[in-house]
Amino acid sequence: MSMNLRLLRYLVETVDAGSATRAAGRLHVTQPVLSRQLRQLEQDLGLPLFERQGHRLRLTPAGEHFLPLARNLLRQADEVRRAAASIAGGRLDQVHLAVPTTTLSDVLAPFLATLRPDDPVPFVRQLDPRGADVALHSGADLAIVTRPPARPLASLALAVLPVWAQVPAAHPLATRSTVDVGELAGHPLVLLTEDFRPRQLLDEAVAAAQVSYRETIDCTNAQVAQALAAAGRGVAVVSDDPRFGLTPLGLTGPGGPVRIHLYAAWDPRHHAEPTLAGLAGRLAAFCAEQYGSSVVP
Structure with missing residues (x-):
């Protein structure tokens, strides 16, 4: 089956114009030419798209079902043309x-x-x-x-951005500006899961310090970790800016500040x-x- 984008445009324009006469005017063709093109499209597709009542055209059920597919294909074709023009001109839309x-x-x-x-x-x-x-x-x-x-x-x-230990104002560490990972590991912690870079960096620093975590809660979202820290569930270790009134402390390990x-x-x-x-x-x-x-x- 061949597919002619021009014929699809004739179909969509005829439906949008509400009549073949108005569509022919918009497309700058005569009505007989438009009618022949629409019949050619039906033949190419093997689908009856219109019910013809004199000079009036009405979509068949098959036409109603096919119309949104035609619109989508024309939209994609326009996107391809725009992309090609951007590539040819070295642009990025x-x-x-x-x-x-x-x-x-x-x-x-x-x-x-x-x-x-x-x-x-x-x-x-x-x-x-x-x-x-x-x-x-x-x-x-x-x-x-x-x-x-x-x-x-x-x-x-x-x-190069710091990885923070973030605590609420009432936490014993809140008056500090930094905390060593060896000391931090002794506190309950709210940590991102191991596929996040801040957690990987913390794990490396903790291993280098030859200490172990006392108690941890794992999260897949930094803001959730911060919210749990604000609720008193532990120290959040994230690279995000502080939220929920938390106080950030810089992390240090055997190799110096922990940074991302x-x-x-x-x-x-x-x-x-x-x-x-x-x-x-x-x-x-x-x-x-x-x-x-x-x-x-």
């Missing part, structure tokens, strides 16, 4: 971002609020835990990762590589302004 959930609320979302009207429209999804290479091969244009991306990917160091590194990664062969590099540079500058130049590597 929509940028797909793959981001760890731990950096979405405090880093990426505030940065997106600074985008200009001529910037690509952002589409954000969760970073694949297997890293930048998998994310980019799965359709992301720009990935934010917590490990240095391997070549041949292009990359830019964005920031952020990198932007993209394919240097991307048709809009200059745009991606520019966005990464602006994100790095935003991180420096937001968190202070001392956290930028």
Whole structure:
């Protein structure tokens, strides 16, 4: 079965116009030509799309069922044309971002609020835990990762951010500015699960200090961990900014402060590589302004 997009447009325009006469005028063809084209479409599809009553056309049940499919196909065809024009011109109308959930609320979302009207429209999804290479091969244009991306990917160091131990004001540690992981392990803790980078960094520091956790609650969301800490269930260990009145303490381990590194990664062969590099540079500058130049590597 052949499919002619022009004939599908004739179908949709005829339905939207409400009559073949008005549709022919909008399409700049004569009514007999339009009628022949619609019959050709029915023949190509093997479907009776219209019931004909004189000069009036009325969709058949088959036509009613087929119409939304035609609309969707035309919409996709328009998107393909726009994408092709963008690629040919080196433009990027929509940028797909793959981001760890731990950096979405405090880093990426505030940065997106600074985008200009001529910037690509952002589409954000969760970073694949297997890293930048998998994310980019799965359709992301720009990935934010917590490990240095391997070549041949292009990359830019964005920031070095602290991993916090966060406690309510009444907690015994609340008057401190830092806490050692050896001491922290002796308190009840609310931790992110092991697929989150802040937890991995804490586990590494605790292992290096040769201590063990006394009591833990695992969470899959940083804000939930903070809420539980505010409710007195334990010390939340996250990289997010404090919420719910919590006091943040810097974590230190045998190797020094426990920190999380952020990198932007993209394919240097991307048709809009200059745009991606520019966005990464602006994100790095935003991180420096937001968190202070001392956290930028």
